[in-house]
Amino acid sequence: DSATEVATAAASGANATQRFTSDKQAAAHTPPERVSLLARQVLSAVHETVREHKVTYDEYNALKAWLINVGQTGEWPLFLDVWVEHVVEEVAGESREGSKGTIEGPYYVPDAPELGSAAILPTRDGEKGTPLLFQGQVRGVDGTPLPHAVIEIWHADADGFYSQFAPGIPEWNLRGTVTTDDQGQFWIHTMKPAPYQIPTDGACGNLISAAGWHPWRPAHLHLKVAADGYQQITTQLYFPGDAHNDDDVANAVKPELILDPHDVDGGQEVTYDFVLDKD
Ligand code: MBD
Numbered sequence: 001d002s003a004t005e006v007a008t009a010a011a012s013g014a015n016a017t018q019r020f021t022s023d024k025q026a027a028a029h030t031p032p033e034r035v036s037l038l039a040r041q042v043l044s045a046v047h048e049t050v051r052e053h054k055v056t057y058d059e060y061n062a063l064k065a066w067l068i069n070v071g072q073t074g075e076w077p078l079f080l081d082v083w084v085e086h087v088v089e090e091v092a093g094e095s096r097e098g099s100k101g102t103i104e105g106p107y108y109v110p111d112a113p114e115l116g117s118a119a120i121l122p123t124r125d126g127e128k129g130t131p132l133l134f135q136g137q138v139r140g141v142d143g144t145p146l147p148h149a150v151i152e153i154w155h156a157d158a159d160g161f162y163s164q165f166a167p168g169i170p171e172w173n174l175r176g177t178v179t180t181d182d183q184g185q186f187w188i189h190t191m192k193p194a195p196y197q198i199p200t201d202g203a204c205g206n207l208i209s210a211a212g213w214h215p216w217r218p219a220h221l222h223l224k225v226a227a228d229g230y231q232q233i234t235t236q237l238y239f240p241g242d243a244h245n246d247d248d249v250a251n252a253v254k255p256e257l258i259l260d261p262h263d264v265d266g267g268q269e270v271t272y273d274f275v276l277d278k279d
Pocket residue numbers: 078081082103104105106107196217250252
Protein backbone atom coordinates (compact mmCIF):
# COMPACT_ATOMS: atom_id res chain seq x y z
CA ASP A 1 0.00 0.00 0.00
CA SER A 2 1.83 3.07 -1.28
CA ALA A 3 0.03 5.42 1.13
CA THR A 4 1.78 3.74 4.06
CA GLU A 5 5.22 3.52 2.45
CA VAL A 6 7.90 5.53 4.20
CA ALA A 7 10.69 7.49 2.50
CA THR A 8 14.04 5.86 3.27
CA ALA A 9 17.53 7.06 2.49
CA ALA A 10 18.32 3.76 0.77
CA ALA A 11 15.27 3.94 -1.52
CA SER A 12 15.77 7.56 -2.58
CA GLY A 13 19.52 6.92 -2.88
CA ALA A 14 18.91 3.92 -5.13
CA ASN A 15 16.60 6.02 -7.34
CA ALA A 16 19.12 8.88 -7.57
CA THR A 17 21.95 6.47 -8.39
CA GLN A 18 19.86 4.83 -11.10
CA ARG A 19 18.85 8.18 -12.64
CA PHE A 20 22.44 9.34 -12.72
CA THR A 21 23.59 6.11 -14.32
CA SER A 22 20.97 6.30 -17.07
CA ASP A 23 21.02 10.09 -17.77
CA LYS A 24 24.57 11.32 -17.27
CA GLN A 25 26.87 8.67 -18.72
CA ALA A 26 28.12 10.77 -21.68
CA ALA A 27 31.31 11.52 -19.71
CA ALA A 28 33.95 13.31 -21.78
CA HIS A 29 37.24 11.47 -22.16
CA THR A 30 39.59 12.80 -19.49
CA PRO A 31 43.25 12.59 -20.60
CA PRO A 32 45.57 10.54 -18.32
CA GLU A 33 47.71 13.60 -17.45
CA ARG A 34 44.64 15.37 -16.12
CA VAL A 35 43.41 12.30 -14.21
CA SER A 36 46.86 11.89 -12.67
CA LEU A 37 47.11 15.57 -11.67
CA LEU A 38 43.68 15.70 -10.04
CA ALA A 39 43.84 12.28 -8.38
CA ARG A 40 47.29 13.04 -6.94
CA GLN A 41 46.14 16.35 -5.49
CA VAL A 42 43.03 14.88 -3.88
CA LEU A 43 45.07 11.99 -2.42
CA SER A 44 47.70 14.44 -1.15
CA ALA A 45 45.00 16.40 0.66
CA VAL A 46 43.86 13.15 2.31
CA HIS A 47 47.45 12.21 3.24
CA GLU A 48 48.06 15.65 4.72
CA THR A 49 44.87 15.42 6.77
CA VAL A 50 46.01 12.07 8.19
CA ARG A 51 49.47 13.45 9.07
CA GLU A 52 48.30 16.76 10.48
CA HIS A 53 45.62 15.25 12.70
CA LYS A 54 47.37 11.92 13.42
CA VAL A 55 44.40 9.89 12.19
CA THR A 56 44.19 6.55 14.05
CA TYR A 57 43.43 3.07 12.71
CA ASP A 58 40.02 3.26 14.42
CA GLU A 59 39.29 6.48 12.56
CA TYR A 60 40.60 5.08 9.28
CA ASN A 61 38.37 2.01 9.65
CA ALA A 62 35.37 4.20 10.54
CA LEU A 63 35.97 6.14 7.33
CA LYS A 64 36.27 2.91 5.34
CA ALA A 65 32.99 1.56 6.78
CA TRP A 66 31.28 4.87 6.08
CA LEU A 67 32.46 5.05 2.45
CA ILE A 68 31.21 1.49 1.89
CA ASN A 69 27.88 2.54 3.41
CA VAL A 70 27.57 5.58 1.09
CA GLY A 71 27.68 3.19 -1.86
CA GLN A 72 25.40 0.60 -0.29
CA THR A 73 22.70 3.21 0.42
CA GLY A 74 23.10 4.67 -3.10
CA GLU A 75 24.01 8.03 -1.62
CA TRP A 76 26.97 9.03 -3.82
CA PRO A 77 24.76 11.41 -5.87
CA LEU A 78 23.45 13.00 -2.67
CA PHE A 79 26.88 13.22 -1.02
CA LEU A 80 28.60 14.76 -4.06
CA ASP A 81 25.80 17.19 -4.89
CA VAL A 82 25.52 18.39 -1.29
CA TRP A 83 29.21 18.77 -0.43
CA VAL A 84 31.10 19.15 -3.73
CA GLU A 85 28.87 20.38 -6.57
CA HIS A 86 28.64 24.01 -5.38
CA VAL A 87 32.32 24.56 -6.08
CA VAL A 88 32.14 22.89 -9.51
CA GLU A 89 29.20 25.20 -10.32
CA GLU A 90 31.12 28.24 -9.03
CA VAL A 91 33.99 27.49 -11.42
CA ALA A 92 31.69 26.61 -14.36
CA GLY A 93 29.60 29.79 -13.95
CA GLU A 94 32.54 32.17 -13.38
CA SER A 95 32.44 33.95 -16.73
CA ARG A 96 28.68 34.21 -17.29
CA GLU A 97 27.07 37.67 -17.26
CA GLY A 98 23.41 36.65 -17.20
CA SER A 99 21.35 35.22 -14.35
CA LYS A 100 23.22 33.37 -11.64
CA GLY A 101 22.98 29.61 -11.58
CA THR A 102 23.50 27.14 -8.79
CA ILE A 103 23.73 23.38 -8.33
CA GLU A 104 21.40 20.87 -10.00
CA GLY A 105 21.26 18.43 -7.07
CA PRO A 106 20.31 14.76 -7.32
CA TYR A 107 16.58 14.97 -8.16
CA TYR A 108 16.30 16.27 -11.75
CA VAL A 109 14.41 14.07 -14.21
CA PRO A 110 14.45 14.94 -17.96
CA ASP A 111 11.36 14.98 -20.20
CA ALA A 112 8.76 16.21 -17.72
CA PRO A 113 5.28 16.85 -19.27
CA GLU A 114 5.07 19.85 -21.64
CA LEU A 115 2.66 22.43 -20.25
CA GLY A 116 2.82 25.43 -22.63
CA SER A 117 3.52 29.03 -21.51
CA ALA A 118 0.71 29.32 -18.92
CA ALA A 119 1.36 26.17 -16.94
CA ILE A 120 -0.25 24.38 -14.04
CA LEU A 121 2.20 21.89 -12.57
CA PRO A 122 0.75 18.44 -11.90
CA THR A 123 -0.50 18.13 -8.30
CA ARG A 124 -2.53 15.61 -6.32
CA ASP A 125 -6.12 16.26 -5.30
CA GLY A 126 -5.83 18.36 -2.15
CA GLU A 127 -2.08 18.95 -2.63
CA LYS A 128 -0.86 20.56 0.60
CA GLY A 129 0.72 23.99 0.86
CA THR A 130 0.44 27.59 -0.30
CA PRO A 131 -0.52 28.15 -3.96
CA LEU A 132 2.22 30.05 -5.79
CA LEU A 133 2.14 31.81 -9.15
CA PHE A 134 5.69 32.06 -10.45
CA GLN A 135 5.90 34.27 -13.55
CA GLY A 136 8.49 36.14 -15.60
CA GLN A 137 10.30 36.61 -18.86
CA VAL A 138 13.36 35.02 -20.46
CA ARG A 139 15.75 37.47 -22.19
CA GLY A 140 19.23 37.52 -23.68
CA VAL A 141 21.93 39.63 -21.97
CA ASP A 142 21.25 42.39 -24.54
CA GLY A 143 17.60 42.53 -23.45
CA THR A 144 16.07 40.63 -26.38
CA PRO A 145 13.00 38.67 -25.21
CA LEU A 146 13.38 34.97 -26.01
CA PRO A 147 10.20 33.33 -27.31
CA HIS A 148 10.03 29.51 -27.21
CA ALA A 149 12.66 29.29 -24.46
CA VAL A 150 12.29 26.04 -22.53
CA ILE A 151 11.98 26.14 -18.73
CA GLU A 152 12.16 22.89 -16.83
CA ILE A 153 10.96 23.15 -13.23
CA TRP A 154 10.97 20.59 -10.43
CA HIS A 155 10.59 20.92 -6.68
CA ALA A 156 9.66 19.22 -3.43
CA ASP A 157 6.12 19.11 -2.06
CA ALA A 158 4.92 20.74 1.19
CA ASP A 159 6.40 17.78 3.12
CA GLY A 160 9.82 18.20 1.46
CA PHE A 161 9.56 15.14 -0.82
CA TYR A 162 10.33 14.84 -4.57
CA SER A 163 8.27 12.72 -6.96
CA GLN A 164 10.18 9.72 -8.36
CA PHE A 165 12.52 9.73 -5.32
CA ALA A 166 10.06 9.28 -2.44
CA PRO A 167 7.31 6.62 -2.45
CA GLY A 168 3.59 7.15 -3.05
CA ILE A 169 3.81 10.36 -5.14
CA PRO A 170 2.52 10.42 -8.76
CA GLU A 171 5.36 10.22 -11.30
CA TRP A 172 5.37 13.84 -12.52
CA ASN A 173 4.02 15.56 -9.42
CA LEU A 174 5.39 19.15 -9.20
CA ARG A 175 7.50 18.70 -12.35
CA GLY A 176 6.96 20.28 -15.76
CA THR A 177 8.40 21.68 -18.98
CA VAL A 178 7.20 25.21 -19.78
CA THR A 179 7.77 27.13 -23.02
CA THR A 180 7.82 30.95 -23.19
CA ASP A 181 5.28 32.74 -25.39
CA ASP A 182 5.95 35.19 -28.27
CA GLN A 183 7.16 37.82 -25.75
CA GLY A 184 9.39 35.39 -23.88
CA GLN A 185 6.93 35.29 -20.98
CA PHE A 186 5.78 32.41 -18.79
CA TRP A 187 3.35 31.72 -15.91
CA ILE A 188 3.69 28.71 -13.65
CA HIS A 189 1.04 27.78 -11.08
CA THR A 190 2.36 25.51 -8.35
CA MET A 191 2.39 24.91 -4.57
CA LYS A 192 5.21 26.30 -2.43
CA PRO A 193 7.77 23.66 -1.45
CA ALA A 194 8.87 23.00 2.13
CA PRO A 195 12.48 23.10 3.34
CA TYR A 196 14.33 19.88 2.47
CA GLN A 197 15.94 17.62 5.03
CA ILE A 198 18.77 15.29 3.97
CA PRO A 199 17.57 11.76 4.87
CA THR A 200 18.74 11.14 8.43
CA ASP A 201 18.75 7.32 8.14
CA GLY A 202 21.48 6.94 5.49
CA ALA A 203 25.24 7.45 5.28
CA CYS A 204 24.94 11.22 4.66
CA GLY A 205 22.63 11.60 7.66
CA ASN A 206 25.09 9.53 9.64
CA LEU A 207 27.95 11.90 8.80
CA ILE A 208 25.77 14.90 9.67
CA SER A 209 24.83 13.55 13.09
CA ALA A 210 28.34 12.21 13.85
CA ALA A 211 29.74 15.68 13.09
CA GLY A 212 26.98 17.59 14.89
CA TRP A 213 25.90 19.42 11.72
CA HIS A 214 22.30 20.06 10.60
CA PRO A 215 20.61 18.33 7.62
CA TRP A 216 18.58 21.25 6.19
CA ARG A 217 18.32 22.99 2.83
CA PRO A 218 16.03 26.04 2.59
CA ALA A 219 12.82 25.62 0.55
CA HIS A 220 13.64 25.99 -3.16
CA LEU A 221 12.44 25.71 -6.74
CA HIS A 222 14.80 23.99 -9.21
CA LEU A 223 14.96 25.26 -12.81
CA LYS A 224 16.78 24.74 -16.09
CA VAL A 225 16.32 27.45 -18.71
CA ALA A 226 17.39 26.93 -22.33
CA ALA A 227 17.02 28.79 -25.65
CA ASP A 228 18.57 28.20 -29.08
CA GLY A 229 21.88 30.03 -29.43
CA TYR A 230 22.15 30.69 -25.66
CA GLN A 231 23.85 28.94 -22.76
CA GLN A 232 21.50 26.85 -20.64
CA ILE A 233 21.37 27.78 -16.98
CA THR A 234 20.63 25.46 -14.09
CA THR A 235 19.47 27.32 -11.01
CA GLN A 236 17.40 27.32 -7.83
CA LEU A 237 15.23 30.04 -6.33
CA TYR A 238 14.63 30.54 -2.63
CA PHE A 239 12.08 32.27 -0.38
CA PRO A 240 12.85 35.19 1.93
CA GLY A 241 12.90 34.54 5.66
CA ASP A 242 13.84 30.86 5.43
CA ALA A 243 16.03 30.03 8.43
CA HIS A 244 18.45 28.09 6.22
CA ASN A 245 19.06 30.65 3.48
CA ASP A 246 22.19 31.56 5.49
CA ASP A 247 23.37 28.06 6.33
CA ASP A 248 22.25 25.70 3.56
CA VAL A 249 23.88 22.29 4.08
CA ALA A 250 24.56 22.25 0.30
CA ASN A 251 25.95 25.82 0.17
CA ALA A 252 23.86 26.63 -2.91
CA VAL A 253 22.12 29.88 -1.93
CA LYS A 254 23.21 33.19 -3.53
CA PRO A 255 21.59 36.56 -2.70
CA GLU A 256 20.48 36.99 -6.35
CA LEU A 257 18.45 33.78 -6.09
CA ILE A 258 16.13 34.87 -3.27
CA LEU A 259 12.64 35.66 -4.58
CA ASP A 260 10.44 38.52 -3.45
CA PRO A 261 6.91 37.07 -3.42
CA HIS A 262 3.83 38.95 -2.30
CA ASP A 263 0.56 37.74 -0.83
CA VAL A 264 -2.47 37.64 -3.12
CA ASP A 265 -5.97 36.23 -2.70
CA GLY A 266 -5.49 32.53 -2.00
CA GLY A 267 -1.71 32.38 -2.06
CA GLN A 268 1.43 34.11 -3.27
CA GLU A 269 2.72 35.54 -6.53
CA VAL A 270 6.25 36.32 -7.66
CA THR A 271 7.95 37.62 -10.79
CA TYR A 272 11.50 36.56 -11.69
CA ASP A 273 13.18 37.09 -15.08
CA PHE A 274 15.95 34.90 -16.51
CA VAL A 275 18.80 36.43 -18.51
CA LEU A 276 20.81 34.08 -20.71
CA ASP A 277 24.34 34.49 -22.12
CA LYS A 278 24.93 33.77 -25.81
CA ASP A 279 26.65 30.46 -26.69
C1 MBD B 1 18.04 18.58 -2.74
O1 MBD B 1 16.73 18.81 -2.90
C2 MBD B 1 18.88 19.37 -3.40
O2 MBD B 1 18.35 20.35 -4.14
C3 MBD B 1 20.25 19.19 -3.29
C4 MBD B 1 21.17 20.10 -3.97
C5 MBD B 1 20.76 18.17 -2.51
C6 MBD B 1 19.90 17.36 -1.85
C7 MBD B 1 18.54 17.55 -1.98
